Amino acid sequence: MKRVLLREIKKVEINDPSKFNPDSEEACFGKDNTGPEENDVIVGKFIWHREKSNSNLDDTGDNKGGFSFYYARRIYDDDYFYYIPIRKNKKTVIPGRGHGVGRLPQPDNSPLLTIDMKEEIQGKKYIRIISARYTNKAEVEMYEYNKEMKQIREELKREKYYEKSLIRFQEVVSKRKIIK
Numbered sequence: 001m002k003r004v005l006l007r008e009i010k011k012v013e014i015n016d017p018s019k020f021n022p023d024s025e026e027a028c029f030g031k032d033n034t035g036p037e038e039n040d041v042i043v044g045k046f047i048w049h050r051e052k053s054n055s056n057l058d059d060t061g062d063n064k065g066g067f068s069f070y071y072a073r074r075i076y077d078d079d080y081f082y083y084i085p086i087r088k089n090k091k092t093v094i095p096g097r098g099h100g101v102g103r104l105p106q107p108d109n110s111p112l113l114t115i116d117m118k119e120e121i122q123g124k125k126y127i128r129i130i131s132a133r134y135t136n137k138a139e140v141e142m143y144e145y146n147k148e149m150k151q152i153r154e155e156l157k158r159e160k161y162y163e164k165s166l167i168r169f170q171e172v173v174s175k176r177k178i179i180k
Helices: 025-029 050-058 069-077 137-179
Strands: 040-043 046-049 082-087 093-102 113-122 124-134
Touching: 025 069, 040 050, 040 069, 046 050, 046 069, 050 069, 050 124, 069 093, 069 113, 069 124, 082 137, 093 137
Parallel strands: 046 124
Antiparallel strands: 040 046, 082 093, 093 113, 113 124
């Protein structure tokens, strides 16, 4: 499987929390030193350990690839995001645990990523990112299948809406003819 390189970028360290933008290039590909390594980071509905996100930048083994959890969380914006629940066995799903597969909305050629996550409640409901990596072959196939099925459903909805509109239009036209 051919891997798309995210980008060649200088590894930077983010030290000033007041100038920190979680969607910036520095956050996505730079080391986060805005707080202690052992602290959790909360961005919107996501939460993760700062140390794990920072280690994901340097750990390029096991199909990981030099990006932070700030970057990985953005796959939730993918219209074709796919959730795979983790199972104890064939019949039992572990509640709130799973893998999310998706790609960033921009650029169009962004790589498919998988995040391992679990739901967590700390006053409110969060999605804890446990790890992030490039997708494996089976996950790519499942993502592509899911994407194709969603596109077909959307197409059918449009056609059904068109058919209903046409029928309604014909009803209205036929009533007008009767009145005249």
